[in-house]
Structure formats: structure tokens, C-alpha cells
Amino acid sequence: MVQEIIAFTILGLAVAFLVKKFFWKSKKKKDCGGGDCGCS
Amino acid sequence: MSIQNINVALIGNPNVGKTSVFNMLTGLNQQVGNYPGITVEKKIGFCKLPHNIKANILDLPGTYSLNASSMDESVVIELLLNKNDKLYPDVAVVVTDVENLKRNLLIYTQIKDLEIPTILVINMADRMETKGITLNIPYLEEKLKTKIALVSSRKSRGIEELKNLIVSYKTIPNEPCLNSTVIDKDYFEKLQHAFPNQLLYKLWLVITQDVNFSNLDRNEIRSTFTKSHSELKRLQQKETIKRYQFINDVLKEGLKVDASMAKDIRAKLDRVLTHKIWGYFIFFAILFIIFQSIFSWSTIPMDFIDSTFASLSSWVAEELPSGILTDLLSQGIIPGIGGVIIFIPQIAFLFLFISILEESGYMSRVVFLMDKIMRKFGLSGKSVVPLISGTACAIPAIMATRNIENWKERLITILVTPFTTCSARLPVYAIIISLVIPNERVFGVLNMQGLSLMLLYLLGFGTAILSAYILNKILKLDSKTYFVVEMPSYKLPLFKNVGINVVEKTKAFIVGAGKIILAISIILWFLASYGPGKDFNEAEAIVKERTIQKPLNEVEFENAVASQKLESSYIGIMGKAIEPAISPLGYDWKIGIAIISSFAAREVFVGTLATIYSVGNSDNEATIKSKMQEEVNPVTGEKIFNFATGISLLLFYAFAMQCASTLAITKKETNSWKWPAMQLVFMSALAYFVALLAYQLLK
DSSP states (O other): OHHHHHHHHHHHHHHHHHHHHHTSOOOOOOOOOSSSOOOO | OOOEEEEEEEEEOTTSSHHHHHHHHHTTOEEEEEOTTSOOEEEEEEEEETTTEEEEEEEOOOOSSSSOOSHHHHHHHHHHHOTTSTTOOSEEEEEEEGGGHHHHHHHHHHHHHTTOOEEEEEEOGGGHHHHTEEEOHHHHHHHHTSEEEEOBTTTTBSHHHHHHHHHTGGGSOOOOSSOGGGTOHHHHHHHHHHSTTSOHHHHHHHHHOOSOOSSSOHHHHHHHHOOOHHHHHHHHHHHHHHHHHHHHHHHHHHEEEOGGGOOOOHHHHHHHHTOTTHHHHHHHHHHHHHHHHHHHHHHHHHHHHHHHHHHHHHHHHHHSOSSHHHHIIIIIIHHHHHHHHTTHHHHHHHHHHHHHHHHHTHHHHHHHHHHHHHHTTTOOGGGHHHHHHTTTOHHHHHHGGGGOOSHHHHHHHHHHGGGSOOTTHHHHHHHHHHHHSOSOEETTTEEHHHHHHHHHHHHHHHHHHHHHHHHHHHOOOOOOOOOOOOOOOOOOOOHHHHHHHHHHHHHHHHHHHHHHHHHHHHHHHHHHHOOSHHHHHTHHHHHHHHTSSSOOOHHHHHHHHHHHHHHHSHHHHHHHHHHHHHGGGTOOHHHHHHHHHTTSBTTHHHHHHHHHTTOOOTTOHHHHHHHHHHOBOTTTOSBSSOHHHHHHHHHHHHHSOOBHHHHHHHHHHHTSSHHHHHHHHHHHHHHHHHHHHHHHHHO
């Protein structure tokens, strides 16, 4: 039982990490690659 | 007595030894991060100075001038113009190379005009004697209105003098080098009249540069004082000419070069290394040696890491109480971490070689040599480095595109680099080639299996170049295109710099991509270890019933149950679900599972097939191979891994974007999901259609 709780917690953390990493909208500035990118 | 904190910005052209000065000032007291919102590396170090002063040393990206053409250069301008930035420098230290003083002083004069206290460091002073150079330091200090530190990062000389100058930065005059009104008298006088409280040169940068400025309403300035693009360009050129006139006048008296005293082998070496035939020959010979070394030297540490993690998995499985957590640790997390750590030797060796080539000054010659060829395909000479690095791993290779100034060229390089054959494709290629290509010799010399592998490498590189050509035609991005490359002197690499670079790059891979690979491994393990319905839950009973006529021994039975469970697991169901889509390519559901599970990382393909074919251990290649060879399609009765399926699979893995970490790093580097999504769709579609075509033609 304890093993299951810990294992599924790890799974939850892994999913949360990936969601945060790839789908969480950060408030960072847009691409400033070059030209008139409008980041100013 | 309280400690006084000051900010010191190290600024200078690329390849002037700025990072060496930074390392000498800070030692290992360094922090590496990114500037907010962009992926330009930010390095801050700390240095204790006399009189209880603590200096925060900021190593800014190398830049030729304050006319921004790359992200790196924009960072420098934004910092120097924003007094509210917590890193705004109390003093700027402009690092120059004694051999390239004229060009290096351009940015110095621009920073002086921003009225920031500026110290001039003339680096590589130890080479003055061999180059026949003499400097009149008091004269230069007077004309350039600064204090000069003669430094030799190679001989660790002059750093204490520099520290003392930083401490007394308040005594350095803030006068500009160039009166900005000389650029266009009427225009600048009107500008000054409209904004009497602003620095004239700062206003000029607001008008001409696309960077962030605080406290200034750029639209107001631009709308009132706008000029046509060509007129602004003309004035910028005039500014540069005026600055070089000033620099020439100063150096005429301050710098003497006695060519008869110089013992210069640089010119002789350049003639050979950038020769239109020998240059390429030498370059490819060096590449050949590097890749031979990377693969042969990496084998021992990689095998050690592999066996250590395998032993750890087995130890955990045996010693910990049996249960889901133990299984997750031994089959998911430990192999997941091992799957990241195993790439450390290759990445470290690759960056070791790249750092040595960069430090020695050779890489700039390669960039110059390749620029002409690459430009025809929409790439830059600087794209060569990422395309070469991609042979080990696309992740550091994409990170290596940061020094390409032109955004379009940088983007195209990022998008096509994953076509280069990375080391993760090797296990896939090795097993499939050994299955479908006969181990025979052509002309009695060339081994066909080896030749196939080489062709796959060439195919990857060729596709990258061709895709770049197509993208160059399709992408409508407005980008400035010009090519400036520093030709630094040849020198022996500083091992401290090489070491720091290797550690930083390896750490970035482990911390950045490693977390993603680990998380995906955990999820994949759950998907492969759980399944719905009785097919999964009653796997043992189903296998017993199926083998009642022909009983299996204990190991065979366990393998058959594992195979049944995998087939009924969530990932197995996914494999079955995609079977109709992949059967025209010659694949069955088991290969489908391997393709799904290897989406995160290609090398997972072999391990997954090993599990599916009830072998249990992907290290035992002979066993996997024999099982794969025996695998028969139950419908057609033909062998699954025949020549057509094998070639189809090889081509699929040559083109498919089977690497979540590469997508993640593309997102990170482009700051947008649009480009990795395009990469994924384009590469997957290409892989599918080429594999389909190959199978249908060859079957």
C-alpha cells in the first residue's frame, strides 16, 4: 500500500512536471530573434 | 566597515579572451543562467576587491558594436541603457586583443559615449614581443580618456592591476570619445533640444536599434525624429567611419608595430587551413579523427555507466521488498536516469573537442571556409558547428546555434539539425542492419553493413542541407544578412576554459533534458505496466490456458506472461490502435509499441523490442537478434524483419523526430511551440512517406 502511494505520487509529479514544462503559459517575453519582432 | 557591492560588466568582441579575464577575476564563484525571456546565456561571478568591495562581475555576450544584429548583442545594449536594471554596471570593463586593437576599440568608443565609467583591458599582452608591438600607454590613456590594464590571461598577469582600477572606478573620466553631433549636426541638435535631459548617443540608439529601453518613450522619439531606413543606415555608416577615424588618429601615435620583429606563422597557417582544396581536406580529416575518438573513447565509460545502472536495477529488485515502487525504481526510474547519464561521455568528449578547436582559433577558419557553401542552402558558415555536434546529440547542437546572428539562419539550423544522425539512432541502426543487410564485402574491401551505416549518416546530413534549402525558400522572415567572423590568432587552448565549458555544457544537458527524459520514462513505465480488463489482469491464466498442450519452462512462462501483459497494457493497446496506420509500412503492433515508446528517445526502441520478444534484457543482442529473426507475421506467414521492413524502419528512424528532448530544446531556443510543432509534423510526415515508399517498392 505504501509502495503504491509513493509510486503514484511519483507518477503525479512526473505528469505535473511535464504539464508545467510544456503547457504552462509562462509570462516571458516573446521571441527576440531579430528584426521588428515587437518585443520592445 | 560595511561591504560595498558594485556591478562590473565585461564587454568586448568575440575571441578577445573576455571569458578568460572573467574566469581569472571570479575563479569558480560563477552562476550561469539565462536572461529573462530569451536563451542567451548569462554568466555572473563574484570577486572580492580591496577596501571591502564586492564586485558582481557580469560576462556579457561577445559583440562587435552596439548595433544589434543578434540576441547576444541586444542583451548588451539593453543592459547598458537601462539604469533601473539591478545589474546596470557601475563600471564597464572593455576587453580587447592587443593584435586587433583597432577593430576592438569601436565598441569601446560607443560605450564611452554612454558616459559609463569605462576601463580598457588590453589582453594577450604577452604576445606583444613576438608580434613586434609597442604601446604608449600614457598617451592612449589620455586620448581614450580612461585607465588601461595590460593583461595576459595566458600568463595570469595584470589581473591585480585590473582589480585596483575597478576599485578606483570613480576617478575615471566620463567624457565621451565622439561628439555625436558630428554624425548629422542639424538633426542631432534638434534631438537634443527636444530631449534636453537625455544623453544624445542614447537617443540615437533608441532610434536605430530594436531593443528594450526603459524610461524613454521610443514611439514618441521615433515619430518625431524618424528618418527613412536608408537614411538611418547612411548615418550609422557615417558614425562608424567617424569612430574609426578617431581610433586611427589615436593608434597612429599610441601603437607601433615593427613587422621585422614579428615571428608570425599565422599567415602561413591561414593560407593552408583556409585553402579552397586543402582547407576542406584538413577539416574533414580532423572531423574523422574527432568522431573516431568520440566513439572509441566513449565506449569504456558508457559501458561502465550502463553496467553500473543495470547492477543497481538488479540490486534494487532483489534487495527491496517486492511491490510497485520497487518495480518502478528498478524498471523505470533507474534505467531512466541511466538513459540520461550514459550520454555524458559523448557530450563531454564532443564539447572537449569543440572547445579545443574554438580556443585554438581553428573553428573561426572552419566557419569562414564553409560559409560560401552553406549560404547557398540558406545556412551560415556558423551552422557547421551545430550540424557536426548533432552527430553526437541534437540537444547541445541546437544550443550551439546561439552564436548565429541572423535569426532566419539560426532558425533553419535549429529546424534541420535533428536530421543529422545522432548517437541515439546508432543502437536502432546497428540491430536492424545486422538483421537485414548481409555481412558481406563489396569489391573484397568494403563491408556492406559498415557501408550501410555510412550511407545513413550521409543521408541524414544530405537531408538536413536539402531541408534547409527548402525552408530558406518557404520562410518569409525579414532578417539582416551579413557575415562577420573573427579570425583570432592561433594559440594553445587554456585548459581551465576548456574544462569550465565542458562542465557547463554537460550540466545543461543533464539538468535540462534529463528531467524531461526521466519524467517520460516514469509515465511510459506506468503505461507499459498497467492495462484495462481481464486480458491484462488475468495474463497468467490466459498464458497457462494457451500453452496447456505444450507446457513451458519457468523462464519461458514468465517471458510469455510479460509479453501477454505488455500486449494488453495501455501502451500495447495504443500499439494495436496504430497498427492499421503502420501496417502499410511493413510494421506489426509490436513494432508500433516500440515506435510509441521510443518517441521520448530513439534508443528505447531496442529495449522495448527486447521486452516484447520476451528476452528481457536488451544488452544480449544475439538473443534479441535471433528472436527478431524468428518473428513471423501470423497473417502472411512471412518473416517480420525482412529486407523491405528493415529498410523501411531504417529510413523511418533516419527521418522521424523521435526525441521529446529535441522538441523541448527547440521550444526553449525559439521560445515558441510553433517551430517544434512544425519540426514534428514535417519530420514525421517525411519519415512516414519515405518508409511507406521504401516498403511498397521493396516488398
